[in-house]
Amino acid sequence: MGQNLRLSFMSESGARFFVYLNGKLQNEKSVGLISFNNLEDKPYHVRIVIDDPYQMTATKRLRPSDRKYEYSVNFNSVRERIYIKRLKENKDRV
Numbered sequence: 241m242g243q244n245l246r247l248s249f250m251s252e253s254g255a256r257f258f259v260y261l262n263g264k265l266q267n268e269k270s271v272g273l274i275s276f277n278n279l280e281d282k283p284y285h286v287r288i289v290i291d292d293p294y295q296m297t298a299t300k301r302l303r304p305s306d307r308k309y310e311y312s313v314n315f316n317s318v319r320e321r322i323y324i325k326r327l328k329e330n331k332d333r334v
Contacts (some may be wrong), residue, residue, distance in 0.1 A: 258289045284303070285299065296322050298323070
């Protein structure tokens with residue numbers, strides 16, 4: 241009831257990216273940090289696309305939280321992989 245459910249993503253490697261939630265593009269300009277607030281309490285199909293010539297992609301099913309969790313987006317160009325992992329609760333971010 242009235243919870244502010246959110247998903248937040250932050251690039252650890254400096255890579256800029258696009259985010260799709262359930263197949264819909266959420267940001268028209270690539271970013272290194274983005275949050276989505278007031279989400280429904282259900283799993284979301286998240287697709288992260290790195291803004292580079294190869295447009296590497298990672299997908300994951302995530303459920304929003306009312307805690308201040310962030311997910312890190314780490315692009316490893318040597319292995320040509322994107323890693324998405326949940327960081328510990330960040331009490332400083334809103």
